[in-house]
Amino acid sequence: xxxxxxxxxxxxxxxxxxxxxxxxxxxxxxxxxxxxxxxxxxxxxxxxxxxxxxxxxxxxxxxxxxxxxxxxxxxxxxxxxxxxxxxxxxxxxxxxxxxxxxxxxxxxxxxxxxxxxxxxxxxxxxxxxxxxxxxxxxxxxxxxxxxxxxxxxxxxxxxxxxxxxxxxxxxxxxxxxxxxxxxxxxxxxxxxxxxxxxxxxxxxxxxxxxxxxxxxxxxxxxxxxxxxxxxxxxxxxxxxxxxxxxxxxxxxxxxxxxxxxxxxxxxxxxxxxxxxxxxxxxxxxxxxxxxxxxxxxxxxxxxxx
Amino acid sequence: xxxxxxxxxxxxxxxxxxxxxxxxxxxxxxxxxxxxxxxxxxxxxxxxxxxxxxxxxxxxxxxxxxxxxxxxxxxxxxxxxxxxxxxxxxxxxxxxxxxxxxxxxxxxxxxxxxxxxxxxxxxxxxxxxxxxxxxxxxxxxxxxxxxxxxxxxxxxxxxxxxxxxxxxxxxxxxxxxxxxxxxxxxxxxxxxxxxxxxxxxxxxxxxxxxxxxxxxxxxxxxxxxxxxxxxxxxxxxxxxxxxxxxxxxxxxxxxxxxxxxxxxxxxxxxxxxxxxxxxxx
Numbered sequence: 001x002x003x004x005x006x007x008x009x010x011x012x013x014x015x016x017x018x019x020x021x022x023x024x025x026x027x028x029x030x031x032x033x034x035x036x037x038x039x040x041x042x043x044x045x046x047x048x049x050x051x052x053x054x055x056x057x058x059x060x061x062x063x064x065x066x067x068x069x070x071x072x073x074x075x076x077x078x079x080x081x082x083x084x085x086x087x088x089x090x091x092x093x094x095x096x097x098x099x100x101x102x103x104x105x106x107x108x109x110x111x112x113x114x115x116x117x118x119x120x121x122x123x124x125x126x127x128x129x130x131x132x133x134x135x136x137x138x139x140x141x142x143x144x145x146x147x148x149x150x151x152x153x154x155x156x157x158x159x160x161x162x163x164x165x166x167x168x169x170x171x172x173x174x175x176x177x178x179x180x181x182x183x184x185x186x187x188x189x190x191x192x193x194x195x196x197x198x199x200x201x202x203x204x205x206x207x208x209x210x211x212x213x214x215x216x217x218x219x220x221x222x223x224x225x226x227x228x229x230x231x232x233x234x235x236x237x238x239x240x241x242x243x244x245x246x247x248x249x250x251x252x253x254x255x256x257x258x259x260x261x262x263x264x265x266x267x268x269x270x271x272x273x274x275x276x277x278x279x280x281x282x283x284x285x286x287x288x289x290x291x292x293x294x295x296x297x298x299x300x301x302x303x304x305x
Numbered sequence: 306x307x308x309x310x311x312x313x314x315x316x317x318x319x320x321x322x323x324x325x326x327x328x329x330x331x332x333x334x335x336x337x338x339x340x341x342x343x344x345x346x347x348x349x350x351x352x353x354x355x356x357x358x359x360x361x362x363x364x365x366x367x368x369x370x371x372x373x374x375x376x377x378x379x380x381x382x383x384x385x386x387x388x389x390x391x392x393x394x395x396x397x398x399x400x401x402x403x404x405x406x407x408x409x410x411x412x413x414x415x416x417x418x419x420x421x422x423x424x425x426x427x428x429x430x431x432x433x434x435x436x437x438x439x440x441x442x443x444x445x446x447x448x449x450x451x452x453x454x455x456x457x458x459x460x461x462x463x464x465x466x467x468x469x470x471x472x473x474x475x476x477x478x479x480x481x482x483x484x485x486x487x488x489x490x491x492x493x494x495x496x497x498x499x500x501x502x503x504x505x506x507x508x509x510x511x512x513x514x515x516x517x518x519x520x521x522x523x524x525x526x527x528x529x530x531x532x533x534x535x536x537x538x539x540x541x542x543x544x545x546x547x548x549x550x551x552x553x554x555x556x557x558x559x560x561x562x563x564x565x566x567x568x569x570x571x572x573x574x575x576x577x578x579x580x581x582x583x584x585x586x
Contacts, residue, residue: 011421015422016425018418026435027435031439034438139562140531140559140560141559142519145558148540152548156544239424246433250522261430262433265436265437280427281425
């Protein structure tokens, strides 16, 4: 397990390095940050001056080396809007984003796993058709529309829950449903497929033949082996979840990193955009490392690959 | 084959066809202009609600523009962008994947690493970083969406090419003197074409959602151009006063994406004998 963990750590370090490089490429290749940061009526002299301050007048190689150095030290510059270090601003808001993402994840798992398992056990019958129908519709619904409709129906018409902001559990419900629905839909479908596959395996037949109860067979034998693809999906989808958090936070005025990033784009607060993207991307990389390590625990065969 | 062309394929195909027809015919079937509104008829409800009229079947928005007309014209923009981005992503991704998987070597190693890195990067963040600098616009949007979708194609086609290159018929083709280009185009490409088609179908659905998401955030299609996502951005502001401006564009997205995804499912079942076999067992 130790060797497996080290291998995964090295891989993660490589991906993290690649992600940082990708941020550099995305931010530098798509235009002139200095021109983006200045107001429309800025003079050429101002532009040249700002390019010099940002180091944009130097060669790409030098810029890249500086970017890597700054990223390593966590120095993304100072926010124009808040006059504070950009990274600090982002990290302040990270707990709110993680709270939302994990709430959505938890909600999705709690709803989707039983739904997928029940659908598999009732294959072809009404429950299966209904569950999978819901999943297919859930998968086709964009986050922001889901959020708007929940606000309209649950918060405005029924006035059951607050429309926006962060506070107690009541504030978390609608954003978590909004963010979790798509994931729940994908997860329910995968759980069903995986369960159907495991249920035809010989060891399940054996377990039944030895006279184990159906509950035992499903929980102890089938579910345990269905866990690997399900955990994989959770890892892969976490990135989508962080992306969806950007939208969800914007709709519900949830004070997280995603909302900060979007506001900063419109405020031309470039250092904050950069720091937000960086922090969210590294969060995703870290989650994937956790998932990889969890794999090794769930399926010892994976360690030796 | 006839059994496979049942409801699971025909129903979603009909939904998608309807959306495509709406997009193509928008200039002729729209009851009103999508961009010029009647300020006297602002925020009119749909026809079945009190105060609605037959002139505005689905009501009007804050600027008095006909919601139905904007929906039809929006289909044009949203579907064109999705189609362009899907094709761009599929062509680039499949070409890179096919070549890398066939030739192996250094380029293949580099590609695998690049795929790992991009999959370690949530797409919306990538889009935000590019659009933050390049500024929003339809051209930028298409490129960004294609950048988001090429990896899927590259990864899967590369895997297929890796196994196909060792097949007997490829060895045989090489033995009778076929060049690399001929093997790639005549022997490998036809084998992976169905997979590319299925992947691309699912991509269309994903990309429609991503495009509308970016447009909703104000990072995609810009007003006054009608697009489902940017219309919802405006609608969100006065959703309490006019639910119809928010409900219908989202419903349009949902129905089209549902149709495309179900079509993808049906195509996959039709092309992949393994799923078909497991279904009939």
